[in-house]
Amino acid sequence: MxxxxxxxxxxxxxxxxxxxxxxxxxxxxxxxxxxxxxxxxxxxxxxxxxxxxxxxxxxxxxxxxxxxxxxxxxxxxxxxxxxxxxxxxxxxxxxxxxxxxxxxxxxxxxxxxxxxxxxxxxIAACQARHRAIAQAAAAWPRRPRVYFEEWDEPMISAIAWVSELIGLAGGDDVFPELAVQRMGRDRVIADALEPVRRAPDLVVGSWCGKKFRPERVAARPGWAGVPAVRDGRLHEIKSCDILQPGPAALTDGLEQLHRLFAAWAGAARSPGPA
Structure with a gap:
């Protein structure tokens, strides 16, 4: 020492x-x-x-x-x-x-x-990168609607810092009213079809240390018509990268979100087949 x-x-x-x-x-x-x-x-x-x-x-x-x-x-x-x-x-x-x-x-x-x-x-370098990411996303014609799932049984939506990161990365959390709830029990989605009604363009799963299973999400009754499911845009970000309230979330977690959203935005801008 x-x-x-x-x-x-x-x-x-x-x-x-x-x-x-x-x-x-x-x-x-x-x-x-x-x-x-x-x-x-x-x-x-x-x-x-x-x-x-x-x-x-x-x-x-x-x-x-x-x-x-x-x-x-x-x-x-x-x-x-x-x-x-x-x-x-x-x-x-x-x-x-x-x-x-x-x-x-x-x-x-x-x-x-x-x-x-x-x-x-x-922190200054981190915040500068955050501003650059937000500026890049501002050029997209539309922001993706994002359902972030922190747990599957019961379904729990994004905690506040994740919801804010989604916004910085260029997306919109489909459950903003739940993100302000500080306790996980208050972010439980009781109606399994409510995410369907909110029609997310992307689903991002981070199941608190266990592997995210996109095929299980896609197979949920009534979810076939969800844009994210229809287009195969169900993605995992490991909990160590985004559900720890520290440096990882501010760097790797945000960067992964931004890459997913940028890929979606690029596909949305691409012309369809002739």
């Missing part, structure tokens, strides 16, 4: 986005434990012990690591955070849901480790 290092020196990250962010900031030496679901960056799995799932963790092992800070995400980790607090640890749990809240959280974590300047540089 570098002498004179400011802030917490031994951090356990209960979710992937904090691990990825600390690596991007060059602060990975502070990390002493990570989530078992971490895949970004790839080398973290080889370098750091995996001490938690999402809803629970190895409390005794985490305590043994002697962290001076444990960082988690969302109300769903409340029970895990409670156990760690009762074990005498310092715990920070954030609950970001929007793009603005994600950026605020990145700044908060960066400030804790004395890395505000590189954080601001990264």
């Amino acid at each position: 570098k002498p004179g290092l400011r802030g917490p020196r031994r951090i356990v990250c209960l979710t992937e986005e904090t691990t990825e962010w600390l690596y991007l900031l060059g602060q990975e030496e502070r990390i002493v434990g990570i989530s078992g679901y971490t895949v970004r960056p790839r080398r973290a799995r080889a370098e750091k012990p995996r001490v938690s799932a999402f809803l629970d963790g190895k409390i005794e092992r985490i305590v043994a690591l002697e962290p001076d800070l444990v960082i988690g995400f969302s109300d769903m980790q409340a029970a895990l955070a409670d156990k760690l607090i009762r074990a005498g640890l310092n715990v920070l749990v954030t609950n970001q849901r929007t793009l603005a809240e994600i950026l605020d959280t990145l700044r908060l974590v960066a400030a804790l480790v004395g890395a505000a300047d590189p954080a601001e540089a990264w």
